[in-house]
Amino acid sequence: MTVIFKEETFHDDFTFRNSPEAVKRFPFPFPEDSYMYSVNLEPHKSYRPGSVYERTFDVDEHYVSEMRDRARVLAEDPLRCQSLPHMTLAGWDLLELIMTSKAEEYPELFELHRDGTKWHWINRPLGIEQKFTFLDETTLPYGPMEYITRQTQGDFAVLDQRDDNLWMDAGMVTTQADWSLDFDIGMNFFEWHAPVPKAHEMGIFQRALKFLLNVQQGSPARRLNWTMTVYPLLDTSPENYHKWGVMKKDLTLENMGQMMHLRVELQTFFRLPRSNALVFPIRCYLIKLDELVTVPKWARRFHRVIRDLPTELATYKGFVTNRPKIVEWLSKYDDGAPTSPGIWPD
Amino acid sequence: MLEGTIPSRPVYGALEIRPGRLHLIVADAEGAEAILDLAASAPPDFFAGAQIIYLPKKSGDKFVAGLEQLAPAQLYVGPSYEAALPRLRRVLAGAHMGLQVYLAGTEGLMGQAMLEATQAGIPHSAIQAEHRGSTVRRVQCVHCKGITEDVTHDPFRCAHCGLHLFVRDHYSRRIAAFQGVRVDAEDPGNIPESVERFR
Ligand code: HEM
Numbered sequence: 001m002t003v004i005f006k007e008e009t010f011h012d013d014f015t016f017r018n019s020p021e022a023v024k025r026f027p028f029p030f031p032e033d034s035y036m037y038s039v040n041l042e043p044h045k046s047y048r049p050g051s052v053y054e055r056t057f058d059v060d061e062h063y064v065s066e067m068r069d070r071a072r073v074l075a076e077d078p079l080r081c082q083s084l085p086h087m088t089l090a091g092w093d094l095l096e097l098i099m100t101s102k103a104e105e106y107p108e109l110f111e112l113h114r115d116g117t118k119w120h121w122i123n124r125p126l127g128i129e130q131k132f133t134f135l136d137e138t139t140l141p142y143g144p145m146e147y148i149t150r151q152t153q154g155d156f157a158v159l160d161q162r163d164d165n166l167w168m169d170a171g172m173v174t175t176q177a178d179w180s181l182d183f184d185i186g187m188n189f190f191e192w193h194a195p196v197p198k199a200h201e202m203g204i205f206q207r208a209l210k211f212l213l214n215v216q217q218g219s220p221a222r223r224l225n226w227t228m229t230v231y232p233l234l235d236t237s238p239e240n241y242h243k244w245g246v247m248k249k250d251l252t253l254e255n256m257g258q259m260m261h262l263r264v265e266l267q268t269f270f271r272l273p274r275s276n277a278l279v280f281p282i283r284c285y286l287i288k289l290d291e292l293v294t295v296p297k298w299a300r301r302f303h304r305v306i307r308d309l310p311t312e313l314a315t316y317k318g319f320v321t322n323r324p325k326i327v328e329w330l331s332k333y334d335d336g337a338p339t340s341p342g343i344w345p346d
Numbered sequence: 347m348l349e350g351t352i353p354s355r356p357v358y359g360a361l362e363i364r365p366g367r368l369h370l371i372v373a374d375a376e377g378a379e380a381i382l383d384l385a386a387s388a389p390p391d392f393f394a395g396a397q398i399i400y401l402p403k404k405s406g407d408k409f410v411a412g413l414e415q416l417a418p419a420q421l422y423v424g425p426s427y428e429a430a431l432p433r434l435r436r437v438l439a440g441a442h443m444g445l446q447v448y449l450a451g452t453e454g455l456m457g458q459a460m461l462e463a464t465q466a467g468i469p470h471s472a473i474q475a476e477h478r479g480s481t482v483r484r485v486q487c488v489h490c491k492g493i494t495e496d497v498t499h500d501p502f503r504c505a506h507c508g509l510h511l512f513v514r515d516h517y518s519r520r521i522a523a524f525q526g527v528r529v530d531a532e533d534p535g536n537i538p539e540s541v542e543r544f545r
Contacts, residue, residue, distance in 0.1 A: 183516070184518070187519075194354035195514070200353065249532065
C-alpha cells in the first residue's frame with residue numbers, strides 16, 4: 001500500500017479535500033436512518049481491508065498536513081498538551097503502543113529498532129529519526145506523550161484509573177469538537193461529560209464507564225461520534241471559538257457542498273500495560289457534503305438523520321441555526337428510496 | 347439550592363463536627379452563620395482545637411463578635427482571599443494527620459480553599475463544604491484564561507480581555523471556576539441584554 005501525502009491546510013485558505021479513495025473509506029457513522037445517543041461500543045478489531053478500521057492507528061493521505069496543523073496550534077497555545085506529573089509512565093506506554101503498531105503495520109513508513117532500552121525510531125513521512133533510551137525523558141525533545149502524539153493523527157486523552165472512575169489527567173487536544181483540555185484536565189468521567197444533554201438521564205455514561213473500566217490489555221474497543229463543521233477546521237476549540245464561531249455565518253445554499261463538513265470521530269480505547277491507564281485516541285475525519293453525496297446511500301440517509309435529529313442534539317452540536325439550510329440542500333439527494341442497513345456504501 | 351447543577355459542579359452539604367486533632371475553618375461573609383450553627387452541636391473543647399480564617403467581605407463586622415465568642419485557638423479576620431492565602435498555605439503545610447477542614451460561604455472561596463487543601467495532600471474525606479450567602483460566580487474566560495471574580499450578570503465582560511462572555515454551568519475544580527464563553531462569537535456585536543443571575 002502506498003499513501004501519497006497531500007499538501008493542504010486546515011486554516012486560512014483551507015485547501016483540505018479528500019481524494020475519491022479517501023471518500024470511499026470514510027467512516028460514515030449512521031447504521032440507520034435516524035440517530036440518538038447509545039452505548040455504541042464494539043471491539044477494535046481489524047476488518048475490511050482498506051477501511052479506517054484495518055490498522056491500530058490509521059495513517060491516511062492527510063497525515064503530514066495534519067501534523068503540521070497540530071504544530072501550528074501548539075505554537076499558538078501550548079496548553080493544548082498537558083500531562084499531570086503522575087502520568088509520565090502512561091506517556092511511555094502510549095509511545096510504545098504507537099511505535100510498535102505503526103512499525104509493524106506500516107513497515108514502509110515507520111521503523112522501530114530496539115536493543116534493550118536503546119530504541120531507534122524512524123518516521124519517514126515526517127523525516128524524523130530519533131535514537132533514545134526508553135523510559136528516560138531526557139533523551140527525547142518532548143515528554144513521551146507529546147513526542148509521539150506530535151506524530152500521530154487524532155487527539156489523545158490519557159485516563160488514570162482509580163476509585164472506580166477514569167480521570168482525564170493527560171492529553172494532546174488540537175482537533176477537538178469544542179471542548180477544552182485545559183478546563184477539563186483532572187476531571188472524572190461524569191464531570192467532563194457534564195455538558196452533554198440527555199445521555200446522563202439515559203444512563204449511558206454509567207454503562208459506558210462500567211465497560212471502559214474493564215477494557216483489558218490487548219482487547220481495545222471503539223465507537224464513532226460525529227458533529228458538523230463549517231470550513232475544514234480541525235481546531236474547533238472553545239479557546240478559539242471567538243475566531244471560528246463567526247465563520248458559521250458564511251454558509252449559504254450555494255457554497256454548502258464545499259463549506260459544510262460532516263466531522264466523524266473514530267474513538268478507540270486501549271488499556272496500557274505498565275501504568276494501567278486507559279488511552280482514548282479521538283481521530284477526526286472530515287468530509288465535504290459534495291464528497292459525501294457521491295455515495296447515494298449516504299446522501300439519502302444523512303438527509304433523514306439531520307432532518308429528524310432532536311433539537312437538543314442539534315443545539316449541543318452547534319448547527320441548529322444552519323440546520324434548515326443543510327436539510328434543504330440535502331433534500332435534493334433524497335428520493336425517498338429505502339436504504340440498506342449498515343454503514344458501508346452499496 | 348443553587349441553580350444550574352450539573353455533574354462537574356461540586357455538591358455542597360451541611361457542615362458537621364468530625365473527630366480530629368485540629369479543625370481548620372475557612373469562611374467568607376454569610377459563611378460565618380454556618381460556623382455559628384456548627385457551634386451549636388460542638389463539644390465544649392472543639393474550638394480550643396480550631397483555627398478560623400474568616401473574610402467578612404460585604405458583611406462587615408456583622409458576624410465577627412459572634413466568632414470571637416466561640417474562643418477559637420486562632421481567629422484571623424482578613425480583607426480578601428489573596429491576603430489570607432499565605433496564612434492558609436502555612437496552616438496546611440504544617441498540618442498532620444487528623445486535620446479536618448470546614449469550608450463555608452461562597453463557591454469561589456470554597457473552591458479555591460478546597461484546591462489548596464487537596465494540593466497540600468488533605469484527603470477529600472477530611473474536607474467538608476457548605477454553601478451560604480451569595481451565589482456570585484468565579485468565572486474563567488476560556489479564550490484568554492483570565493478569571494473574573496464575583497460575577498453577578500450573564501452575559502458579563504471579561505475583566506481581562508474585555509470579551510462579552512456567557513456563563514456556563516460547566517465547572518472545573520482544578521481552576522475553581524465556571525467557564526465563560528464569548529456570547530456573540532457567531533454574530534459579533536449582537537450581545538443579549540445582561541441579566542442579574544447571581545446575587
Ligand atoms: C474515556 C474516554 C472518553 C473521553 C475522554 C470522552 C470525552 C468526551 C468529551 C470531552 C466530550 C465533550 C463534552 C463537552 O461538551 O464538553 C464528550 C462528549 C460525549 N461523549 Fe465522551 N468520552 C469518552 C468516552 C465515551 C464513551 C465510552 C461514550 C459512550 C456512549 C461517550 C459518549 C459521549 C457522548 C454521547 C458525547 C456527546 C457527543 C456529541 O453529541 O457530539 N463518551 N466525550
